[in-house]
Amino acid sequence: MGTDFVQFSLTPILIGTFAAIACALPGNFLILRRQALIGDAISHVVLPGIVVAFLVTGAVAAIPMLIGAAGAAIVAVILIETVKRLGRIEPGAAMGVVFTTLFAAGVLLLEQTDTSSVHLDVEHALMGNLESLIWFRATGWDSLLDPAALATLPPELGRMAAVCALIVGLMLVFWRWLKIATFDEGFAQALGIPAAGLGFGLVITAAVAAVAAFDAVGSIIVIAMFICPPAAARLMTNRLAAQVWWSVAFATVSAVLGYVLAGYGPLWFGGQNALSAAGMIAAVSGVILGLAVLFGPHRARVGAGRADASG
Amino acid sequence: MSPFLDALLLQAGYNAALVGIGAGLLGFAAGSSGTFLFLRKRALVSDAVAHATLPGVGLAFIVMVALGGDGRSLAGLLIGSAVTAWIGLMLIEWITRRTRLAEDAAIGAVLGVFFGLGIVLLTVIQTMSAGRQAGLEGFLLGSTAGMLFEDAIIIAVGGSVAVFATWLLRRPMTLVAFDPDYAAALGYDVRRIDLMMMGLAMAVTVIGLKLVGLILIVAMLIIPSVTARFWTERAHHVVWIAGGIGGVSGYVGAAISASAPSMPTGPVIVLVAAGAFAISLLFAPVRGVVASLLRHRRFQVRVHRRQGLLALAHQHPIREPFTLRLLAREGLVRADGVATQAGRAQAAKVSRDERRWAIAREIHQDAGLTGRYDGLTPIEEVFTADEIGEFDRRLGAPVGLGGGS
Numbered sequence: 001m002g003t004d005f006v007q008f009s010l011t012p013i014l015i016g017t018f019a020a021i022a023c024a025l026p027g028n029f030l031i032l033r034r035q036a037l038i039g040d041a042i043s044h045v046v047l048p049g050i051v052v053a054f055l056v057t058g059a060v061a062a063i064p065m066l067i068g069a070a071g072a073a074i075v076a077v078i079l080i081e082t083v084k085r086l087g088r089i090e091p092g093a094a095m096g097v098v099f100t101t102l103f104a105a106g107v108l109l110l111e112q113t114d115t116s117s118v119h120l121d122v123e124h125a126l127m128g129n130l131e132s133l134i135w136f137r138a139t140g141w142d143s144l145l146d147p148a149a150l151a152t153l154p155p156e157l158g159r160m161a162a163v164c165a166l167i168v169g170l171m172l173v174f175w176r177w178l179k180i181a182t183f184d185e186g187f188a189q190a191l192g193i194p195a196a197g198l199g200f201g202l203v204i205t206a207a208v209a210a211v212a213a214f215d216a217v218g219s220i221i222v223i224a225m226f227i228c229p230p231a232a233a234r235l236m237t238n239r240l241a242a243q244v245w246w247s248v249a250f251a252t253v254s255a256v257l258g259y260v261l262a263g264y265g266p267l268w269f270g271g272q273n274a275l276s277a278a279g280m281i282a283a284v285s286g287v288i289l290g291l292a293v294l295f296g297p298h299r300a301r302v303g304a305g306r307a308d309a310s311g
Numbered sequence: 312m313s314p315f316l317d318a319l320l321l322q323a324g325y326n327a328a329l330v331g332i333g334a335g336l337l338g339f340a341a342g343s344s345g346t347f348l349f350l351r352k353r354a355l356v357s358d359a360v361a362h363a364t365l366p367g368v369g370l371a372f373i374v375m376v377a378l379g380g381d382g383r384s385l386a387g388l389l390i391g392s393a394v395t396a397w398i399g400l401m402l403i404e405w406i407t408r409r410t411r412l413a414e415d416a417a418i419g420a421v422l423g424v425f426f427g428l429g430i431v432l433l434t435v436i437q438t439m440s441a442g443r444q445a446g447l448e449g450f451l452l453g454s455t456a457g458m459l460f461e462d463a464i465i466i467a468v469g470g471s472v473a474v475f476a477t478w479l480l481r482r483p484m485t486l487v488a489f490d491p492d493y494a495a496a497l498g499y500d501v502r503r504i505d506l507m508m509m510g511l512a513m514a515v516t517v518i519g520l521k522l523v524g525l526i527l528i529v530a531m532l533i534i535p536s537v538t539a540r541f542w543t544e545r546a547h548h549v550v551w552i553a554g555g556i557g558g559v560s561g562y563v564g565a566a567i568s569a570s571a572p573s574m575p576t577g578p579v580i581v582l583v584a585a586g587a588f589a590i591s592l593l594f595a596p597v598r599g600v601v602a603s604l605l606r607h608r609r610f611q612v613r614v615h616r617r618q619g620l621l622a623l624a625h626q627h628p629i630r631e632p633f634t635l636r637l638l639a640r641e642g643l644v645r646a647d648g649v650a651t652q653a654g655r656a657q658a659a660k661v662s663r664d665e666r667r668w669a670i671a672r673e674i675h676q677d678a679g680l681t682g683r684y685d686g687l688t689p690i691e692e693v694f695t696a697d698e699i700g701e702f703d704r705r706l707g708a709p710v711g712l713g714g715g716s
Binding site: 031034035036037039040044083086087088089090092093094095096097100101103104105107108111112127218221222223224225226227228231234235262266273274275276278279280281282283285286289293296298299300301 | 349352353354355357358405406409410411412413415416417418419420422423424425426427428429430431433434435437438452526527529530533534536537540541573574575577578579581582585588592598600
């Protein structure tokens with residue numbers, strides 16, 4: 001746990017943790033509102049977003065790509081809503097039509113443009129590259145106090161931390177509204193809470209989290225972070241605040257444990273190369289959800305087991 | 312255009328012809344079997360199934376190499392992918408049945424976690440000496456380059472079997488998709504039929520892995536059925552129309568892909584299907600956007616025309632500009648809003664019909680007839696001439712308009 005750890009593992013673990021928490025927080029509300037698969041849709045349209053951003057700016061720069069991805073997410077949400085209303089199609093199918101079409105368009109655009117010279121490929125966008133976000137200039141724990149070394153931290157860390165902080169802040173500000181609108185939309189409207197706008201804002205917040213996180217953990221694995229920790233937390237408690245805390249804890253455990261297993265696991269078995277950290281984080285979150293399904297104290301459906309629910 | 316025609320007529324080479332036929336069959340199988348999931352409102356289950364194939368592909372490769380084989384045998388990889396996809400399906404079922412989590416959460420969890428596991432296995436394979444050239448990434452987005460004759464046979468046979476199974480199971484699956492409670496009352500095992508539905512979708516997914524890849528196969532299961540729904544209100548028509556749309560999209564998409572460079576087969580097929588969807592959304596005869604706009608417009612015209620005529624009959628001024636324009640266009644009012652001769656005659660008829668309706672409601676207690684009064688339906692469509700004559704007798708002599716007497 002010395003220089004090597006700070007240099008190679010500290011920043012990926014921190015970025016993974018921030019990403020997991022940033023996704024898990026809006027995920028709590030999406031799950032309760034039965035909109036869990038919005039995360040799925042958003043994470044698929046990130047690819048066309050970054051491809052268009054690349055075509056417009058001609059360079060692989062972080063900020064335009066994040067803007068492009070966020071734009072694509074908003075376009076997708078509006079398209080889904082339009083298709084749902086105009087075609088009178090159920091939401092799941094409308095989502096399936098829109099995000100697969102946009103994804104296909106993204107892949108086609110990518111193949112049509114010459115991106116062989118730049119680092120922009122489908123697999124990178126899908127899987128992320130957490131391992132590459134190392135802090136090269138670090139020489140040990142004391143680098144944390146060294147401004148020159150701190151300046152060379154990967155920019156993803158600052159970005160992810162900022163997004164995570166933004167989402168925490170938004171959640172604290174809108175907590176009461178979110179809580180009321182999630183459980184009883186009619187009551188919320190009667191109180192004068194703009195429930196529709198709040199719902200749209202929640203989806204946009206989820207999109208921001210997904211977009212910021214895809215760079216680090218890959219766009220598909222973001223889905224696991226949106227759903228697994230909050231779903232596991234939902235089986236642990238009946239109180240929303242407690243559920244959010246549980247989900248944060250599960251997200252953190254998934255990120256840290258997943259990274260450690262991917263990075264050091266193969267070494268314990270005599271292997272040489274590390275495994276995909278993002279994939280392992282998703283797998284760990286799945287294991288946590290599996291344990292919650294088996295043993296969570298509030299796992300049963302209301303009415304299915306009265307004794308269980310009241311106990 | 313010529314290379315495209317060549318490809319469409321299977322003249323663009325052996326490999327392109329194989330891909331075209333395979334894609335057409337696959338599209339038909341995907342469209343028809345995906346319809347039941349769509350009608351059951353579980354379209355996105357296929358998304359989870361598709362992503363859950365990835366770890367199976369990786370595991371199958373590792374097992375085949377460990378047994379001393381090549382590891383790239385398509386049949387072996389597909390069997391592996393079917394195994395994990397089935398496990399994924401079972402997990403979704405297990406989570407929704409056992410806990411209070413909704414199905415969408417279960418779908419998302421299985422999708423993300425299995426895909427993550429798959430990625431982990433791909434990185435394991437990259438570290439194996441045999442794994443450098445495995446090319447398993449091709450299963451993400453599909454790759455038709457270098458497709459072998461054996462691969463095409465697998466797709467063709469698998470697609471045909473899936474279509475046949477859809478045809479065999481169409482009745483119980485339709486029933487369960489529309490009314491699971493009624494199906495259960497008839498003695499069908501709803502849970503087993505649900506599993507068959509998803510199993511069919513899974514089979515199509517597995518067959519399509521090589522051609523369109525696991526991310527886009529979802530589109531082939533969902534888009535054709537949603538598109539077909541615009542054209543008919545009958546369930547068994549939806550199934551075969553969806554199959555047709557899927558088949559044509561697959562075949563045409565493969566031809567476009569073969570006739571131009573940098574046109575990956577999977578995305579092109581999906582975009583062709585999406586084009587069919589967009590056209591249907593806009594122009595389908597009853598459910599399309601244009602049709603419902605026209606319907607709305609016609610309704611609006613009828614309401615405004617009638618309200619305008621009633622206002623003329625009661626000698627109220629018309630201030631609504633749309634009503635004025637409408638009546639002026641038909642020559643019923645002058646530009647200054649005063650009724651013409653024709654306008655007064657029409658207004659008198661509307662006003663008389665209104666009074667006839669009032670009488671009708673007094674005479675007939677039958678709500679099935681008088682309930683059809685919505686202010687728009689002509690009275691002649693509801694009552695016979697004799698009945699209307701009876702109403703007129705009770706109304707008394709016609710009253711002139713404008714004079715007040």
